[in-house]
Amino acid sequence: MTTTHPAHKTSPPPLLAGFGITKRFGDLVANQNIDFAIQPGELHAIVGENGAGKSTFIKIVYGLLQPDEGHLEWQGKPVTFSNPLQARAMGIGMVFQHFSLFEALSVMENIALALPPDFPKQDLSALIARKSAEYGIPLNPETVIADLSVGQRQRVEIVRCLLQEPTLLIMDEPTSVLTPQETDQLFDVLHQLAKQGCAVLFISHKLDEVKQLTSRATILRGGVKVAEVETAKKTTRQLAELMVGDKVKGITADTKRKKGKCLYEVRGLIRPAFGPFDVALKGVSLKVHAGEILGIAGIAGNGQSELMSALSGEWRPDQNGMLFTEDTDISRLGPTGRRHLDLAFVPEERNGHAAVPSMTLSENALLTGYDEDGVVAKGVIQFDQTLAMAQRISKMFDVRQPSDDPLASALSGGNLQKFVVGREIMKSPRVLIVSQPTWGVDIAAAQFIRNAMADLARQGSAVIMISQDLEEIFEIAHSIAVLNEGKLSEIFESSKVTAEQIGLLMGESHDLTSGQIPPKTNRTSGKERGAS
Amino acid sequence: MIILQPRKHVSLRLTIAVPILSVLVTLVLGGVIFALLGYNPVQALYEFFIAPLARPDQIGNLFVKACPLIIIGTGLIFCYRANVWNIGAEGQLILGAMGAGWVALSFPETESRFLILAMAVMAMAGGALWGLIPAILKIRFKTNEILVSLMLTYIAALLIDWVVRGPWRDPMAFGFPLTRTYPDAGLIPRMPLPGIGYLGQLHWGVLVAFIVAVAGWFYLSRMLGGYKIKLMGDAPRAGKFAGFHQGRVTIMVMMISGALAGLAGMIEVSANIGMLQPHISFGYGFTAIIVAFLARLNPMAAIAAGLVVALAELGGDAAQISMNIPKVVTGIFKGILLFMLLAGETLTRYQIIWIGRSQKSATTQKIEE
Known part of the structure; x- marks a missing residue:
């Protein structure tokens, strides 16, 4: 590990630091002993594949989740955020990947709804216009959301955060929905914010954007922090290696086979x-x-x-x-x-897609099997057939089930997955x-x-x-x-x-x-x- | 904070005990209300629950009252199972009655047995047509079927009002808004019971109601078409993955429930009225919504639910007549009964959990995610 422990830094204390953050979901360790620090005005990336623990980590920072172990410090003092309201009160803002705006309402109405109750709401319209112009992302407060592009909608979310004068802004995969031009504009805004002292936590897996925007990056893999790097000193390729790890040694796939039709x-x-x-x-x-x-x-x-x-x-x-x-x-x-x-x-x-939780396994076998011989006779479902089908699948694919024909929702995720994969493979497609x-x-x-x-x-x-x-x-x-x-x-x-x-x-x-x-x-x- | 958590296992004892408990609670609450209003609670409750069943012929009338509720309720269950919210059964009933009436009035001299069949077919066609409109608008323009089907009810009510005052009015009716009476072949006769004979107004339509409910149950639980309906209601994505068409299912259930509401309208008129008039239904199309839910969306249970709701209706009438209890009070009592049954039903399936502060944050987390 090439981490620098946050405590090593003597002056000034980081804006936000995490010490030994660990979060478990059942047997799965989503975050394991993660140390983290971000300075005021710093552009910091959290990089990782899906399932690396990025989302869990930022949810902890934003108060949506509580760590099982470890703690957070805000400007050197221990804090706990038991909900996002407390995080927002400290000056943390977050722009989600999938934003939640009411399409039928105007920009101003949407922002007014999201602001805390004690926020002064008179002159909000002028405030929005001024704030958005200040950052070069002009918004008309009266426009209805439905008329805005995705990039513009994201600006609404950003301006909503900016109105609360954040000192730390979390952006969750913000560029996934943007065009390159919109991405450039967004990066301008984020640079400007950083210059004014607002730290930005940028969650992404797009490595060249990470290099382009941020100065430091914390790289997560499998819930563990594998490195904290200065992005200027690493190539995109090195970042990719850190992100993916050297997973592949032996290839077990039989590559000598002849290519068929x-x-x-x-x-x-x-x-x-x-x-x-x-x-x-x-x-x-x-x-x-x-x-x-x-x-x-x-x-x-x-x-x-x-x-x-x-x-x-x-x-x-x-x-x-x-x-x-x-x-x-x-x-x-x-x-x-x-x-x-x-x-x-x-x-x-x-x-709800490959299987229906509220139906039994035999009814779920019917989902893709109703066209097979003898399963449906003159429109009447032959339940002995579907039950036999479900039991064959369960037997062949070792589906552990609590009763003969349980509801799909009674199965664990792994067992239900074995069932739906088995259901299709049993047909020898x-x-x-x-x-x-x-x-x-x-x-x-x-x-x-x-x-x-x-x-x-x-x-x-x-x-x-x-x-x-x-x-x-x-x-x-x-x-x-x-x-x-x-x-x-x-x-x-x-x-x-x-x-x-x-x-x-x-x-x-x-x-x-x-x-x-x-x-x-x-x-x-x-x-x-x-x-x- | 209170949350409702689904019970893992619902015991048979609970399933039987809870409705009984619900009725008992209703009796106590209703008794208190009657007493507070100055009525003798024991007598009021007697009028509500016992008097409508005191004589054999009244039991027959109970079934007559339940007949349209069971038929319409079964149709609505098809819709609600598919997550399609048909609120306009009342309008579909009226259109069905008009379709049947048109046939009956067109053949005033016939004595053919086929007349009643033709009337049934036209009634179902009329109701299905009225149900088809919201279905098509929903599919084509994404309109809300709740609003459209409800609004069509008012159109249907005005339509029948117009035909009985205008084109179809009996010239011999002294200006009353009535059509001519149907020919005898267009009426539904009373049904004799073996060994008992006629029982009140009990007619053959009641048998049809039972057949409809049982057939509906068979279709929904045993046939591929019913499976499609449930699939589209529970998991439309899975339904699409299976290769079914959501739009077709929407059309199918709206037409089925429209046809059944229309059939109920035809039976109601042919068995009890014998002609068209501005008001042919006592809100059966709306009351049947309660029947559908009381039956937990199971057509077989719609028979029992239809009978319970019919009893409450008849009991309300009886209490009004014999004790001068105002209509609104009987309405309140009916409301309490249904509320208790539905609440009991909910508590059978869910348990109430009271969670404190620490757990609360855990739950809100889940919601916010």
């Missing part, structure tokens, strides 16, 4: 963003062959759910270009039509498309699920696995592509790339205006790719 191909898939938090898919192309597991890496929120909905047919494009076995265009088929062709899908969200197959699942169950997918591929099926877990991808995928900001990279053979190279692709910002990879990013890996 292409079973599923997507050509230039385009999907517009339908809501402010949707990620548009900008021409995604991929190919997966019989016997192959294609891992799609990437940090959550880069188009994974949008890609999944297109691959499963829950959303369908207007143009052609999704092919099954080279000759059948399935672009227009819904999930049922695609299932008829022996495709199977496991969406990421177990509760020719193509299995699965998103985050082991998210929030314990290690034993995760291993079980990975083995089952590897077995399926060995039997000649193709598997597309969208996953945030690089270790998982390197463990079973034969080929790897990275989804970043709605774009899919080329497909690499997993034996020919390293985790750092993939991590770099995951963490880079695309220049949206030109569609090109910025030259400063090292991309040698891209040249030596094999597949695609």
Whole structure:
């Protein structure tokens, strides 16, 4: 660990410091013994992959969560924030990744609603106009939120924080919803704030932005602080290495297999963003062959759910270009039509998407199995069949259940995940498309699920696995592509790339205006790719 | 701070004991209110609960009263299970009655047995059409079906008012807003019970109500169509993932509940009135909403729930007539009864947990996340 303990600094005390912050959720240690310090006026980044503990940490700083161990100090004095109100009273402001504004109300009304009751509300309109102009992000207080772009909406949130004269501003993944121009403007605002003495805590996984904006970065991995670095002294590549770690040693995936027939191909898939938090898919192309597991890496929120909905047919494009076995265009088929062709899908969200918590396991087996022989006769569900189906799945996939046919909600997350993955694999699909197959699942169950997918591929099926877990991808995928900001990279053979190279692709910002990879990013890996 | 936490296990004893307890609490509270207002509480409660059931023919009338509530309630359960909030059953009932009336009045001379069938079909078509409008507007323009279906109720009420005063008015009715009476083939006769004979006004429509409830239960619990409905209500994303269409389900449930409300309207008129008039329903379309929820959205239970609500209605009437208890007081009493039943129902499924300060922050955290 290259940490500098905050206590070493003698003068002046840091604005906010954390000592030995630990937070557990059940068996999971989300934050482990994290030391942290930020000085007044400092631009400080918290960097890490999904699940690294970033969110937990900032929730503790903002009073949304309480640490199990360790404590915070504000200007050298111990503090506890038992709720965000107390944190705000100290001068901490936070702009969330998904902001909560009332679309039908005006800028001023939204801000007035969010301000503390004792805040003087007369002349608020003028105050908003003045404050926003001062920071170069002019806002008309009378505009209705619905008429604003996402970037402008974020300004509303920022101005709301600024009105309370914060001394520490937390920005949670602020650039994920912004265009490059808006990002530049945001960085100007943050620089100006820092000059006036307001510290900014910037949470991001976009490493070049971290380098561009901040002076120091705390890097988290698996809930542990692995480094605190001066960003100017590290390259983006070094930051990526720290963020991802050297995870990959032995590749267990069998790479010597012969490449089979292409079973599923997507050509230039385009999907517009339908809501402010949707990620548009900008021409995604991929190919997966019989016997192959294609891992799609990437940090959550880069188009994974949008890609999944297109691959499963829950959303369908207007143009052609999704092919099954080279000759059948399935672009227009819904999930049922695609299932008829022996495709199977496991969406990421177990509760309410891949499974229905309020229904029994046999009813959940019916969810994707109602079209199979003998399950439904003349519109009447054959419950003996669905029950047998559910019990077969549970037996084969070692689903531990409290009774013969429990509600899905009675199962632990890992067991329900084994059930939904098992439900699809039991059909022996020719193509299995699965998103985050082991998210929030314990290690034993995760291993079980990975083995089952590897077995399926060995039997000649193709598997597309969208996953945030690089270790998982390197463990079973034969080929790897990275989804970043709605774009899919080329497909690499997993034996020919390293985790750092993939991590770099995951963490880079695309220049949206030109569609090109910025030259400063090292991309040698891209040249030596094999597949695609 | 009080929170309601779902019970992990709901015992059968609790399920049976709680409704009984709810009724007992209602009796005590109602007795206190009657006493405070100067009525003899024992006599008032007798009028409410015992008098409507004192004679066999009154039991028949109870079933007659419950008949439209059971039919409409079953239809509404389809909607509510799919998370579609049809509040306009009253309007759908009126349209159904008008559809049936149009057939009956068009064939004044017929003696065909098919007349009543044709009336039933037209009644269901009329109600389904009235239910289809909010469904289509919801799908196409994302309008709120609660508002649209409710507003259509007022349109339906004015529509029937207009036809019975205008085009369909019986010229021999001395200017009263009434249509001609239906031909006998368009009326629903009383139903004799084996070994008992006629029981009050008990008619064949009551049998239809039982069949509708049982068929509705079978459809919802055993058939793929019912599964789709429940799926769309519980987890629309999962429904879409399964390959079902939310819009089609919305249309289906709105048309089913509209058709059943229309059927109830036709039965009500053909069995009890015999002609169209401005007011053909005592708010059955609204009361059936209570029936649907009282039945915990289970069509089989709608039979019992319909009977309970019908009893409260009849008891209210009886208390008004025999004791001069004002209508509003009987309304209050009915309200207490339903409130207690629903509260008891909630407490059967949830337990109240009182949490102190330290735990409170833990809960608010969850909410804020």
